[in-house]
Amino acid sequence: MVSAVNPRRAEILGAAAELFARRGFHGVSIGDLGRAVGLTGPALYRHFRGKDAVLAEMLLDISARLRDEGARRAAGPDPGSALDALLRWHIAFALDNPALITVHERELDNVPAPQRHEIRRLQRAYVEEWVGVLLRLRPGASPERVRAAVHACFGLLNSTPYSAAGLSRDAMAELLHGMARAALDAVT
């Protein structure tokens, strides 16, 4: 993993996630980004090729991680418990990384073309892990319908960043799990 090698890169990526989530990619300048980690703007070019590259690496990392961990959880022989494992992991990730979830959801269009296509490929693969589990769980269902349901479910789970709410992390996790599972069980 690239970001683990150089701590400065990881620091920048973390700060960039927060800033991009709060103000949007175009709303954050290179100067802002440097200042957030105690540097001047141009110093960033010692670590990234440009502003685009920061976003691209961020989204590549996270979409690869979602796909990898998703594939692991979806592999269980029992589709019911595989679905619960997917839900548990996605919810934990969303609650622990609200900024990453937000940026991942909103800023794909600002990634340069080649890397954007790779990210989209990974995102689609993650969705298909969920679709596969649900189709095993409900063999009669239409794949298009299930795919739309999975997107809606992600909308529910990823709403986390906006409702900072008064609930504890565990209470929130349990609430989201129950709602999402019920919503998916309602898909015929």
Add this chain to the structure above:
Amino acid sequence: MVSAVNPRRAEILGAAAELFARRGFHGVSIGDLGRAVGLTGPALYRHFRGKDAVLAEMLLDISARLRDEGARRAAGPDPGSALDALLRWHIAFALDNPALITVHERELDNVPAPQRHEIRRLQRAYVEEWVGVLLRLRPGASPERVRAAVHACFGLLNSTPYSAAGLSRDAMAELLHGMARAALDAVT
């Protein structure tokens, strides 16, 4: 309603919604905005005080509309059918105005302070309409938990713009209604 008086204003607001949704507020220039309605950039200042004002009016209109229509639907004496009416209306609105939903969800921070506070007030009022109906439906439930559930439900319903999917409008509406109702019924 301000925007109904002047057709040019309405035209600009419509085009701005599409552009802001696709590229983000900071990703759209005044020139882009003018070009989208067949004008040069500076011509916009004949209709709005500035770029901020376009966004502010857009979000004020939509949040007032959500609050008003929400209050109407929530007023029914039977909380069960009130909830279904809220769901039906919100889903129809989201399916018919995906760009407005997206901008409403993402760009509040770019509205100048005074109008931003008014918009937030309206948004909170809309949420509370839903919370009120749900609390009438399940009198024992915790208000904080219900509020978090409503936010999660909005995340599900507003996921529409991202899943352009192969489903027809009616099929999508019915799917979202079923999932959302099941998700909310799972909240104890």
Add this chain to the structure above:
DNA sequence: GGCCGATGTTAGCGAGCGTTAACATCGACG
């Protein structure tokens, strides 16, 4: 016919942007 407000245009401003260039510092290592 002549004024006038509404609604456009082009030209240009000051500021901020992403980026590059040139130079400083400093720890590692022969």
Add this chain to the structure above:
DNA sequence: CGTCGATGTTAACGCTCGCTAACATCGGCC
């Protein structure tokens, strides 16, 4: 000790931005 790569800095570039100024057009109205 001297060199060198890694990692900073400040200065400056070309460009685009939001916005204003100055001027054009044109339909409605006394």
